[in-house]
Amino acid sequence: MLVVVWVCVTQWGGVVHGHPAYAVLLAVTVVASVLTGVVGLRGRRPGTARLTLRIVAIVLGVGWLALTVWMRPHTAAEPALEAMRSDAAVTVAESATEIVMTPTGEVDDVGVLFQPGAFVDARAYAAVLRPLAEAGHTVVIPKQPLGIAFLAIGALDATRPRFAEVTGWVVAGHSLGGTVAAIEADEADAAATHPAVGLMFFASYPANDISGSLTVPVLSISGSKDGLSTPEKVDASRANLPAGAEFVQIDGASHAQFGSYGPQAGDGTPTISADDARAQISAAAVRFVDDLP
Structure with missing residues (x-):
């Protein structure tokens, strides 16, 4: 969520005026963040299989966020x-x-x-x-x-x-x-x-x-x-x-x-x-x- 907020605050013009694909990527990131938070608040003690899935999810999530940051647009300026x-x-x-x-x-x-x-x-x-x-x-x-x-x-x-x-x-x-x-x-x-x-x-x-x-x-x-x-x-x-x-x-x-x-x-x-x-x-x-x- 912090990554999405940071991108929007720093490059809002580039997000709004860019191709919709990046805005969709940000929206998916928000949804995934909310779902991750909901699952985390359930507080179940994970078994071995569930722990493995969580580790995989963390790795994929970090990669997703890195990709989101890497693709942050350079917003147009004057003139x-x-x-x-x-x-x-x-x-x-x-x-x-x-x-x-x-x-x-x-x-x-x-x-x-x-x-x-x-x-x-x-x-x-x-x-x-x-x-x-x-x-x-x-x-x-x-x-x-x-x-x-x-x-x-x-x-x-x-x-x-x-x-x-x-x-x-x-x-x-x-x-x-x-x-x-x-x-x-x-x-x-x-x-x-x-x-x-x-x-x-x-x-x-x-x-x-x-x-x-x-x-x-x-x-x-x-x-x-x-x-x-x-x-x-x-x-x-x-x-x-x-x-x-x-x-x-x-x-x-x-x-x-x-x-x-x-x-x-x-x-x-x-x-x-x-x-x-x-x-x-x-x-x-x-x-x-x-x-x-």
Whole structure:
């Protein structure tokens, strides 16, 4: 119960605005805690079999709580929250499973599907991605079950039929989300309708060699002070990407500056402001998407 209270107090926004799966996990934890308390208050002296079951239950319970803590979301912060507001240029719609940014003016036929990083509130990317919508591109940000990108690996296939005006999709993602985006783009770049027409990495790289199978343009945007997707790891990924892949390094940017959700364990220390980093990341992304045929 204390773990659930702690999660809700510290990351309430991420719980409420995240995929419902994590909220369900918290609810199950509460129910299990109550049942455990009721059984414990009965005070029966356990036999050998019952004692063994209790030990197993304790081990499983500790593991469950550790998993709950590990998956605690990184809640979105400003200026991402402000970017979630609709205005004369962009309409923002949020549901339990996704965020959609739609240009209010002419809509380009190239859209962007963006996979968030692990356990990061999808809203955290609103500010860095909003310039794409302002440039005329529909932007869809899936809310991943339990904050794990691999559990949303079908997001592109689920999105394409619902946006008839978008004839091609740039698949993008941050950190683990970028790894999943690479899988989705590699599978969909030859689709007969609404194919993947580009791939963007935000502080990320592919898990496997797709240099011979991926046929669409690729942009990798990284930070020189990233302590997670380090410059060395990003540079090593060149061999796994098509020869024409473009690499843009934001000097002084850290891993967490690709979204707006606060500091992240293991990250480097940035030497530029979050506003400066975000402006450079957005500019590179808009230029890449705008230049696609």
